[in-house]
Amino acid sequence: MKVIIAGAGKVGCMLTKKLLAEGYEVTLIDNNQQVMEVCSDRFDVMSVQGxxxxxxxxxxxxxxxxxxxxAVAGKDEFNLLCCMTAHGMNPDIHTIARIRNPEYGDQIYKMRDTFALSMTVNPERQAALEIDRLLNYPGFLRRDTFARGRAEIVELKIKENSKLCNIALNDLNSIVKSKVLVCAVRRNGVVSAPDGNFVLKEGDRIYVTAAAKELTSLLKNLGIITHKAKRVILCGGGKVSFYLAQMLSRAGIDVHLIEKDRDRCVELAKYLPDVSVIWGDASNQTFLESEGLEQCDALVTMTSYDEMNMIISLYAQNCNVEQVITKVDHTENSMIQDILNLGSVVCPKELCCNQIVRYVRAMENTTGAALSVHSFAEGQMEALEFRVDEKTRNCGKPLKELQLRKNVLIACITRGKMPVIPDGESTFDVGDTLVVVTNGDVVLHTLNDMFA
Incomplete structure (x- = not known):
């Protein structure tokens, strides 16, 4: 399949890397000659400057x-015009545009046919939705939802005083008293698919599959806070903060948004009447304390600089803020993020790329394509949701009898409205949905690709 990416910024480069790894033919367009030279050296793609x-x-x-x-160029207007022009030259082409300006939201939806858009993506709004979900379940560093919200893969960090520290996975269920499956463990930046003898250590990040209704019980039995935030401080007044403040204030949460640019504060206060917009520097320790840092339930750092977000988050953790969420734009710093205690880490560009990759796969495989695709463990693992159809092999066979490809795991089976964390005796049938976890080296375009 031939894919053209217009815009060689961070999202464009991340998409190029992902799509090339899956065997797609990619052409890259950008107006900046220096950027194009860097991309040509880094990727084996055709590049066009202009x-x-x-x-x-x-x-x-x-x-x-x-x-x-x-179309993921720097300006929304360029992306829209690019899609319209492309469709005029090739009426059969699919088009995806990144649209970030909140003012265009309703307009783009109503006029998507006029603009010849197959899909739009908004990284900042996606990030806000992800953060909102995390605030609803404090204690999890990340949540990915499947089976229409009935099953999830959540990320937890093993702390020194955790009940799971130095525990073998065979003994896990007796401690959490919930039906869960650890599908991956990240230790010192390396992700592995553990067996029952694997012993969890302090600092490990574990990725747990569970039915959504089991999550509260899981947190409670681990002694982790489960009450939702009532007072939240947002650091930075960018687009992610705007979308998130809107969501939280509508839910009746007391939101304090700190922004150092006075004009931006005036603008935000105009559009967010129920939010306390504060003019100040969130990196100033005295100022943060005066705004009640130690009394807040959660703090979210969303300035334009990853380093600043990390520093503020580290200070908030030191002040024992119950929940800390850090926005980052550079995923190549994942080892640094692992070492530091940053709480939950959200990357808008990664969320955006994952959504686009899911669309690309569905285009190529209209029958049997994944219903959803989620990348986790800093991109080293994927969880894909498939529906079992008449073409799916091995229906009705116990999982212990199946020959799966290396590094492939069936993490959840949903039959009707009931998600099941499977064991060796479990089976799947036509109409069920499966959540399949694999490492980044295995690409599953259809469900049958998981079999050896």
Whole structure:
């Protein structure tokens, strides 16, 4: 399949890396010559320098033979014009545009046919939704939802005083008293698929599959806080903060948003009447304390600088804030993030890329494609949700009899409305949905790809 990516920024480069790894033919367009030279050295792609919305440039990129255009240039208007022009030159092409401006939200939805859009993505709004979900379940560093919200894969960190510290996975259920499955463990930056003899250590990050109704019980039995935040401090007044403040204030949460740019504060106060917008520097220790840092239930750092977010989050952890969430834009610093105590880490660009990759896979496999795709453990693992159909092999066979590919695990089976954490005797049948976990080296385009 031929894919054109317009815009070679952070999202464009991350998408290029992911799609090339899955065997797609990628062409990259960007107006910046220096950026294009770096991309040409880094990736084996055809590159075209120029305005991505220009017919001449799109012609050079061979738009008439392309299957998909992904417009992730710096400006929303460029992305919209790029998609419209591409569709005019190739009526059969699929188009995806990144639209970030909140003012365009309703307009884009109502006029998506006019703009010839197959899909739009908004990294900042996706990040806000992810943070909102984390605030609803303090204690989890990350949550990925499957089976229409009935099953989840959650991330937990093993702390020194955790009940799971120095415990073998065979003994896990007797401690958590819930039906769960540890599908991956990350230790010192390396992710592994553990067996029952694996012993958990302080600092490990574990990825647990469970039915959604079991999550509260899981946290309670581990002695982790389960009450939702009532007072939240947001550091930084960017787009993620705007979307998140909107969501939280509508839910009746007391939100304090700190922004150092005075004009931006005035603008935010205009659109967020139920939010306390405060003009100040969130990196100033005295100022944070004066705003009641130690009395808040959660703090979310969302300034424009990863380093600043990390420093503020570390200080909040030192002040024993119950829940800390850190926004980052550079996923290559994952080892640093592991070492530091940053709480939950959310990357808008990674969330956006995962959504686009799911669409690309579904395009190629209209029958049997994954219903959802989630990347976790810093991109080293994937969880995919598939529906079992008449073409699926090995229906009705116990899982212990199946020959699965290496590093592939069936983590959950949903039959009707009932998610089940499987064991060796479990089976699946037509109509069920499966959550399959695999490492980044194995690409599953259809469910049958999991079998050896």
């Amino acid at each position: 305005n991505c919305a220009s017919m001449e440039v799109l012609e050079q990129a061979n738009i008439r033979k392309a299957d998909l255009l992904i």
